[in-house]
Amino acid sequence: MVYSFLENHHEVGSLRTLGVGEIKARFSDILEQVKGGEKIAVGYGKKRKKVAIIVPYEEKTPEGKRRLGLLQGKARFKVRAGFKMSDEELLAP
Secondary structure, rough: OOOOOOOEEEOOOOOOEHHHHHHHOHHHHHHHHHHHOOOOOEEOOOOOEEEEEEEHHHOOOOOOOOHHHOOOOOOOOOOOOOOOOOOHHHOOO
């Protein structure tokens, strides 16, 4: 059963914004909706400033080339043949 979010949510286009408390209280239900393809913004604080978006795993960053952000066009890098590192290893603290 998927919970219908009727209280305290805001929709911007098709992107629903839920507060941290709502997400904590109904996390499993929210994950079911995300598994179904829905994207949900996480609002934080009294003004519900959007701080994150929960998206289906299939929509994660595609494998291959990654943007360099602020350094794009100003820096380059090469990865040696055979170098392997998972996203989790790269992002680990």
